Amino acid sequence: PSLKTSEHTLLFQTSFVHVLIHDSVGMNGRGKAPFSSCRPKVCIVGSGPAGFYTAQHLIKARPDVDVDIYERLPVPFGLVRFGVAPDHPEVKNVINTFTQTAKHTCCSFYGNVTVGKDVSVGELQQAYHAVVLSYGAEGNRSMGVPGEDLAGVYSAKDFVGWYNGLPSCQELSPDLSCETAVILGQGNVALDVARILLSPIDILKKTDITQPALEALAESHVRRVLIVGRRGPVQIACTIKELREMVNLPDTRPEMVAADFEGVKDAVKDLPRPRKRLTELMLKTAMEIPGEKEQERRNNASRVWSFRFFRSPIEIMADPDNKRTAGIRLAVNKLEGSGDGARAVLTGEVEDVSCGLVISSIGYKSLPIDPSVPFDSSKAIVPNSMGRVQQAAGLYCSGWLKTGPTGVIATTMNNSFDTARSLVEDMDSGTLDISAAKPGSQSISGLLEKRGVKPVIFSDWEKIDSVEMSRGEAAGKPREKLLTVEEMLQVARK
Ligand code: FAD
Numbered sequence: 369p370s371l372k373t374s375e376h377t378l379l380f381q382t383s384f385v386h387v388l389i390h391d392s393v394g395m396n397g398r399g400k401a402p403f404s405s406c407r408p409k410v411c412i413v414g415s416g417p418a419g420f421y422t423a424q425h426l427i428k429a430r431p432d433v434d435v436d437i438y439e440r441l442p443v444p445f446g447l448v449r450f451g452v453a454p455d456h457p458e459v460k461n462v463i464n465t466f467t468q469t470a471k472h473t474c475c476s477f478y479g480n481v482t483v484g485k486d487v488s489v490g491e492l493q494q495a496y497h498a499v500v501l502s503y504g505a506e507g508n509r510s511m512g513v514p515g516e517d518l519a520g521v522y523s524a525k526d527f528v529g530w531y532n533g534l535p536s537c538q539e540l541s542p543d544l545s546c547e548t549a550v551i552l553g554q555g556n557v558a559l560d561v562a563r564i565l566l567s568p569i570d571i572l573k574k575t576d577i578t579q580p581a582l583e584a585l586a587e588s589h590v591r592r593v594l595i596v597g598r599r600g601p602v603q604i605a606c607t608i609k610e611l612r613e614m615v616n617l618p619d620t621r622p623e624m625v626a627a628d629f630e631g632v633k634d635a636v637k638d639l640p641r642p643r644k645r646l647t648e649l650m651l652k653t654a655m656e657i658p659g660e661k662e663q664e665r666r667n668n669a670s671r672v673w674s675f676r677f678f679r680s681p682i683e684i685m686a687d688p689d690n691k692r693t694a695g696i697r698l699a700v701n702k703l704e705g706s707g708d709g710a711r712a713v714l715t716g717e718v719e720d721v722s723c724g725l726v727i728s729s730i731g732y733k734s735l736p737i738d739p740s741v742p743f744d745s746s747k748a749i750v751p752n753s754m755g756r757v758q759q760a761a762g763l764y765c766s767g768w769l770k771t772g773p774t775g776v777i778a779t780t781m782n783n784s785f786d787t788a789r790s791l792v793e794d795m796d797s798g799t800l801d802i803s804a805a806k807p808g809s810q811s812i813s814g815l816l817e818k819r820g821v822k823p824v825i826f827s828d829w830e831k832i833d834s835v836e837m838s839r840g841e842a843a844g845k846p847r848e849k850l851l852t853v854e855e856m857l858q859v860a861r862k
Contacts (some may be wrong), residue, residue, distance in 0.1 A: 376698070408433045408795055409808035410830060411496045413483045413737075415439035416446020417780045418502035418767020420466040425788035427474050430795065436496075436809050437470070437486070439479040441535070442824040442856040443832060444470065449849075453560040453569065454575035462777055470826045473706070476809060479824035480499065484737030486821045487812055493762055495811045497802045498766040498791055501757070502749060502784070505732040505773035511552065515684030516728070519543070520693030524557050524729035531564055531581035533849035535856075537799040544588035545690070546724020552681055552694050553729035554597035555605040556776075561727055563591045563613055566620050566671045576840065576847040593694045594721065598701055598712040601632050601650050602639070608646045615653050615672055621666035623674040624654035624664035626853065635706070648676075656686060664687055671835040678702065679719065684726055695722045732773035747772060755787025764791050811841065835859050 410426060412419045417436050423435045443449060445463055450520060452459045470477050483503070492499045508523045511515060519663040522542055529537030549565055551558045564572070569586045577585075597604060615622065629651060636647050658666060687694035701716035703710040733748040742758055744751045749772050750765040757763040766787035767780050775783075794800035816823060832850060839848035850856045 382787040389800045406803070406805050408498075408802040409436070409496045409806045410434070410498045410500065410791070411436045411438060411492050411808070411812075412500045412502055413438050413489075413492070413500070414446065414503035414767070414769075415444040415477060415479070416502065416586070416767060416786045417448060417462065417466075417777045418504065418505050418769070419446070419500075419510070421781045421784035422500050422502055422766045422788045423468045423475055423828055424465070425785045425856055426791065427469065427472055429788065429792045430744055431474070433795075434474055434476075434808055436475075436478060436812075438481045438492075438812075439477065440481055440482040440503075442829070442853060442860055443850075444477060444479060444826075444829055448605065450529055450532045451557075452532075453491065453528075454500075454532065454577040455563070455571060456560075457575070462672045476734050477824075477826040477829065478812075479808070479829060480853075481816065481821060481823050486819060487815055488740070489738040490740050490761075491815060492812065495807050495809075496762075497795075497806050498762050498764060498800060500755075500766055500787065500791065501737075501769055502767045503734075503737060505734040505748070505767055505768040507733040507735040507748070509731040509733050511728050511730065513681050513683055514626060515686060515693070518684055518686050518691065518693045521684055521726045521728070524553070524727050525562050525732060527561055527727050528557065531577050531585075533851050535851060538851050541580075541584070542725070544590050544725065546585055547589055547723070548592045548594065548674055548723040549590050549725035549727065550594045550596060550721060550723045551727045551729055552596050553605075553731070554595055554675065555729060555731075556607060556610045558727075558729035559606050559610040559614055562595055563610075563617060565590050565593050566617060566673060567677065568619050571618070574723050574845060576845055576849060578849055578851060579843070580851075589727065591670065592674075594674050594676050594723070596676045596679050596681070596698065598678070599710060600645070600677045600703055601629055601654075601675070602635055602647060602706075603645070603649070603703075603708065603710055604648075604675070604677075608642070608649060611646060611649055611653075615649065617673075619669050620671040620673055621669040622653050624650075625674075625676070626655060628675070629654050676721075678712065680714075681726075681728075682718065685720070693724055693726055695720055696726055698770045734766070734769045734773070754790045755783070756790050756794070784818045822857075822861075824857065824860045831862060832856055832859050 393407050410433055412422055419437050426433050426435055448460055469475055508525045526537050526540055530540040551561055573582055636644055678701040681696055682699045683697040684693055685695040696718045700715045700719055701712040702715050704713050705711055736743040742751050749770055751758045752765050752770055755766055755770055757765055764787050766784040771783055795802055836847045836849055840846050
């Protein structure tokens with residue numbers, strides 16, 4: 369039964385403490401069902417696309433379910449906020465759907481709660497009928513080459529986090545005083561980073577990129593970005609949208625190595641459609657003599673981007689004077705086999721490239737958050753079948769934690785819906801026992817209170833959102849993000 373009376377609303381406004389006094393209501397005071405009812409209680413760990421899409425499907429399929437989302441940061445939406453490039457605002461429209469889910473009477477958001485530290489997965493399992501792990505892939509694949517810890521070497525994860533306002537990356541302050549940057553990896557994230565490094569500042573200043581990043585990029589000396597991949601043009605991992613944006617980026621010109629495209633023209637006709645269109649665009653950019661207008665545009669461009677194919681990093685070299693990055697040694701590869709399955713093998717040749725900035729964009733990886741949860745370290749995922757965590761009844765996973773860190777938001781949506789379907793099937797079939805009442809957020813709120821952890825509920829996030837929007841408006845941007853957890857909490861608690 370809903371407890372949405374004005375009396376309760378009044379009580380709930382002062383929220384967390386009152387819940388403890390008034391123990392038949394949930395933490396957010398939205399009038400959640402009391403402990404005594406037998407509503408199935410599910411909690412989700414992580415509020416990125418996986419968390420929200422899992423919640424959305426659960427609520428739709430089982431209107432009797434209560435879904436609580438626990439999030440480490442005081443702000444929701446995961447990589448939609450901290451990963452998606454600032455000049456891709458249209459991608460962030462999914463936030464509107466997530467907001468509808470968060471505001472649904474069956475759903476509650478508890479930010480500022482780190483599962484595995486503030487509360488264990490075991491404690492969540494005690495309190496809920498099912499726990500869905502959707503905490504993404506926050507680790508970083510390392511290159512494993514000498515020199516990767518030098519000043520001037522960054523992971524794309526940190527670099528993206530820096531310009532997108534991820535609190536833990538704000539100290540990065542990357543040194544952009546060099547002329548050449550090398551990005552290792554040729555996926556969409558690599559292209560995002562290249563585009564941000566080379567975009568005219570007039571474009572960036574109309575986005576929600578952070579003010580410190582905007583200022584640093586305005587002062588940047590980077591004029592040349594090499595995007596390096598170990599295989600060839602036919603194996604490149606980006607999508608056509610991102611490539612087209614590079615090709616059309618104002619004030620830049622492409623600089624390709626014609627020899628890299630040998631035989632590619634003949635291979636194009638047999639490629640599957642999306643790869644065919646991508647390869648055709650690359651060929652056109654690299655090999656065709658541009659029309660007059662495009663030639664003029666390229667002649668006037670002050671910045672250059674280039675794909676370097678068939679190269680793997682073997683060492684980052686330091687300037688002996690200041691121990692900063694001065695260059696990178698690349699092994700020259702050749703391909704064995706063809707198509708997607710082609711393997712890069714070393715030729716024994718090497719090439720040195722001078723550069724002051726190296727950004728490695730070779731992938732994210734999930735990390736274990738709780739020793740009680742099965743974890744496959746070789747694949748860096750939670751082992752599962754259709755989202756059911758193996759040998760762990762009542763435990764599910766979705767998103768990048770389930771599949772590994774590949775795919776766009778739509779892919780994450782589909783795999784999260786699949787997990788929710790598995791969970792609903794288990795409830796319906798009785799495989800998951802939901803007959804006994806569970807306390808849900810009520811018992812977790814007590815634990816968190818004892819541990820001095822104060823969750824941020826969705827209406828608190830809306831205060832942060834509104835401050836960010838109005839600061840953005842004043843600066844002619846869609847949003848000016850708050851950059852520290854402290855400031856977020858301060859605004860949330862106002
Ligand atoms: P995440 O989005 O990472 O969400 C995980 C959430 O869990 C985070 O909010 C995190 O704070 C939280 N969390 C972590 N640990 C804990 C814990 N211990 N306790 C509680 N909460 C925790 N896709 C597109 O379609 N278009 C794009 O333009 C695009 N750009 C991208 C750019 C970058 C740089 C990256 C990395 C990805 C991009 N993607 C894009 C892909 C998209 O972001 C992913 O498909 C999607 O975010 C994966 O969702 P997720 O929920 O699994 O992970």
